[in-house]
Amino acid sequence: MSPRGDRDRGTGDARKRARAAGSGARGGVGGDARRGGKPSAAPGEIVVVGSVALDSVRTPFGESGEALGGSASYFSLSACHFAPVRMVAVVGEDFPLAHRETFKSRGVDLEGLEAAPGRTFRWRGEYDVELGHAHTLETQLNVFSDFHPRLDDRHRACPFVFLANIDPELQLEVLGQMRRPRLTVSDTMNYWIARKPDRVLEVLRRVDVALLNEEEAKSLAGETQLVRAADRLLDQGASAVIVKKGEHGALYRSREERFITPAYPVETLTDPTGAGDSFAGGFIGWLARSGRDDGHALRQALACGTAMASLAIEDFSPQRLLETDREEIARRVGLLHHMVSFELEPVF
């Protein structure tokens, strides 16, 4: 069963129902009844399919060597603060046991972390002083080049799905195997947009929310202005997109809604690697935790994503995601709320 067939349980139509019920653009499905309290059920399980890597990163503020990296790593160590995570990825025989223990100590399920003959995926990159763009110095795909996600029944039953940046063909394969996902979110990168734009668009059409960075959105949409690019992606069939603008925050756009969240103002930006996946972890994590998909929940989820991204970039590898706790995360979400929210008064 494809997630498409299950769309009426997803984000887009939930809001349509809310509107039909006359609860207004910000109203949600049972939002008021559940808002402010504990979630009514245990947090929903999340499955992530992506990469686990050993990263060597140099920035003007220091460097890391063969440290834990990869999209599935950042995502898991971010999302696990909110809800249980099952990881589907591949590593080589050389993958340090300590990293496995790190995941396990955070409750991340590794049943889907395949150990294949060969070496683990390695990435080496550096950032200039503006920290805007990573310059890839070396990519060794190693065991990741033959990665083929293997999902068991428990993976397929997960209600929340994050398709991190992998070949869109594989993303579609995973989507096709999911049973009744409540929320499916994809990520991608310019590499796939350049090589398989049609497949990337097909993924966009089939997930509930597609994450892209600003360049990717403009490139895929063929537009030079961000707002038009987001609109165009909806025209091309996406239900909702989140355009990540790095240090400038993120934009959520669906047919019904437009939310903007600025980045959390970090004082000690050290290494931007993994910011997007950490964002996705907080975003999906809070939705899985709250079990909600109304407008209020989406906004709070964006704030949670923003908080997790702000933590990730304060140190190399996912170190800060490991060190942080619920109190610090909640404090950042609260400060973000304080910095952006205002009480609307009559302008004239």
Next chain:
Amino acid sequence: MSPRGDRDRGTGDARKRARAAGSGARGGVGGDARRGGKPSAAPGEIVVVGSVALDSVRTPFGESGEALGGSASYFSLSACHFAPVRMVAVVGEDFPLAHRETFKSRGVDLEGLEAAPGRTFRWRGEYDVELGHAHTLETQLNVFSDFHPRLDDRHRACPFVFLANIDPELQLEVLGQMRRPRLTVSDTMNYWIARKPDRVLEVLRRVDVALLNEEEAKSLAGETQLVRAADRLLDQGASAVIVKKGEHGALYRSREERFITPAYPVETLTDPTGAGDSFAGGFIGWLARSGRDDGHALRQALACGTAMASLAIEDFSPQRLLETDREEIARRVGLLHHMVSFELEPVF
């Protein structure tokens, strides 16, 4: 009397008093009593000192030839929607009468608009497809090169002051002539930061709020990261800064407060010229209109500035500022509120 001596009526200390009174970081001076209603008095008068120019601009979306431009023009035609504006600037003998009529039709006082022998200041520039930076093709200062602001008693008595981008020596001269300003705001540009950094910093120390764009803030502070740059400017003596990030919004930073506002998502970005001055017009305009300086008012003022900037960039010259009305401005402020504000819920 310098504005410094009057600082206890300004933004910074008002908040300190509010804090001392235990009303919390978001509390304001009498804010709750006055909030939501009509302003208790007539809007305060604003004096702006800056340039009036004839601009020729080319963007990928079209071009303008010798159209009305200049910082004082954009500011006045933005702020006049909120409060009375008195302009202090200079034009040449060739300045079209029609432009004078345009200002007058909007109630902008032109007693301080000097007509000097010679030609009006002219600027010719172009933007690339990203619309991020203006490339100056030609600057003819003409009568503006000998500009010396002449303030009469009515100018000196204005409670709200905008020192648009002019020589910081002149900005200081104007500041020294003001009687009892309630709010003083400055702008600047890289040209002055490179040539007279000490004077620019002196202006920053003496005004209530200093406006800079991102590059200027980093350059003046000697920092590569925006958040640190804003912090450093406070260390250097600024009471509050607003860092304009163009299409990415703006950041307000004082010792007590940090607000962030993203840009309003414009679909038809045509010409970014004047965005910063239009922002300043909405920001100061709403504070002058409401007569308030509490945290709530500052946030709403940032939203008003953002709305005015979004209008200015939708067409060449200040055309959209002339075409818009209170209903459209209020709608944009309301939509911005809707896009950024969220109700904070327990994260865990």
